[in-house]
Amino acid sequence: MKDTGYVLGVDSGGSGVRFALARVGDTDRAGGADRAGDADRAGPLTAPVVSGTPVRTGPGGIEAGHLMEQLAPAARELLARVGGDGFAAVCVGAAGMATLGDELRARLPGLLVREWGVRRVALAADAVTAYAGALGLRAGAVVAAGTGLIGVGTDLVRWRRADGWGYLLGDCGGGAWIGRAGLEAAMRAFDGRDGGSAALLARLEKAFGPAAGVPGQLYPRSDRAAVLASFAPEVARCAAEDPVAAGILREAARHIAGTTAAVCPAEGGEVALTGGLLKLGDVLLEPLRTEISVQVPRARLVPAAGDPLDGALLIAAQLAHDEPSFPYDPRMLDVYGHQTR
Structure with a gap:
């Protein structure tokens, strides 16, 4: 026809x-x-x-x-x-x-x-x-990573879906997840607790003002996920020199690869990554490629065609x-x- x-x-x-x-x-x-x-x-x-x-x-x-x-x-x-x-x-x-x-x-x-x-x-x-x-129309998997994160895959018989549950219940490894983790590390530094990052605290204060005022700015807003995600690029900018920021991105890569593994067909296939989070660059993409090769060895990572x-x-x-x-x-x-x- x-x-x-x-x-x-x-x-x-x-x-x-x-x-x-x-x-x-x-x-x-x-x-x-x-x-x-x-x-x-x-x-x-x-x-x-x-x-x-x-x-x-x-x-x-x-x-x-x-x-x-x-x-x-x-x-x-x-x-x-x-x-x-x-x-x-x-x-x-x-x-x-x-x-x-x-x-x-x-x-x-x-x-x-x-x-x-x-x-x-x-x-x-x-x-x-x-x-x-x-x-x-090929069998495989796609992970869409932006403010949130969702993975879908198909063997052309049925669909598999993983995550995409929103920033309160999931979206692990997405922009809001990275931003929240970075802000938490900044607040730990502000308090003097273990696991804090002075570099991220400096970025927080530049972006939001005094650290003690950030909860009052964040919690009343209806676009909290977007605000959290707006801090993800700051985490990426710190990652080359700050081990806490680098660790956050490595953990994000593990989550994204885990979502990929959950939706990839058992026989493998092509895997594409899409979404604005990829703009963070190699500080995320390098650990992500490594994690996918470990967690989903049957998959072949390809660029998204459209x-x-x-x-x-x-x-x-x-x-x-x-x-x-x-x-x-x-x-x-x-x-x-x-x-x-």
């Missing part, structure tokens, strides 16, 4: 939403390659439309109506750029889909049918679209071509309107 229309990809995250489209007829996936970045990838046809407003979460979870308020004008703008009038398929990847996606699953497919007559819709956790963007928006387009192109490859899972990847569902 070969569609001649367009597919829409949506990447909804904590900092906003991105929308892009691809021309389905330009991508013949039948018998094609199965690696993102090869001939089977439906890359963006035009520059994405970006909204800086995150989709609201209400009592029922992610609000379908608020997403549509942003999706509808973005989609019309994208179609106007190419002279199109509809979509063969849509894939929405959203942060929190696994635990907060009930309203989205219940309402969004119907809203898309009424707006454009879309008959094939995929709703995915953002970790799944990150996986598709990074590795394409991002979650690329992954959403790839999954949408699968639906348009009637060639699903990823396993369905009600909380990881659910598909509506597909003949085999």
Whole structure:
């Protein structure tokens, strides 16, 4: 089967939403390659439309109506750029889909049918679209590390997920985890307790002011995870000369590798690391490569080929071509309107 229309990809995250489209007829996936970045990838046809407003979460979870308020004008703008009038398929990847996606699953497919007559819709956790963007359709694992941290893997039969439980219960090794550990070491130095770091205390005071005032600044805020993560680069900057900071990053690497081991298929496969935490550089990446080689020797570390928006387009192109490859899972990847569902 070969569609001649367009597919829409949506990447909804904590900092906003991105929308892009691809021309389905330009991508013949039948018998094609199965690696993102090869001939089977439906890359963006035009520059994405970006909204800086995150989709609201209400009592029922992610609000379908608020997403549509942003999706509808973005989609019309994208179609106007190419002279199109509809979509063969849509894939929405959203942060929190696994635990907060009930309203989205219940309402969004119907809203898309009424707006454009879309008959094939995929709703995915953002970790799944990150996986598709990074590795394409191969078995393997992807760890997305930013403020938080989550790992997903698949053998193309079922999905595995590890962590992603938020900064209070998990996200071990992520940006908020590193930042919190660095701030704790700074406060230990302030108190004169063992395990403190004078270097990190100096960084804390430069960033936040007097140490004794930091709890009053931090605890009342609703964006505590982001504030904690903002200190992770300071930990990285100290790591070359401060053994406490270096130890925090080594421990973060052990946690990230452990998450990788939990989701990697038993037979191994490719592993990609994605997310803003990688910008910390070699002070994190060198111990992380070592830990992955020890904890997941069956895995082969590869660079990510693309991002979650690329992954959403790839999954949408699968639906348009009637060639699903990823396993369905009600909380990881659910598909509506597909003949085999």
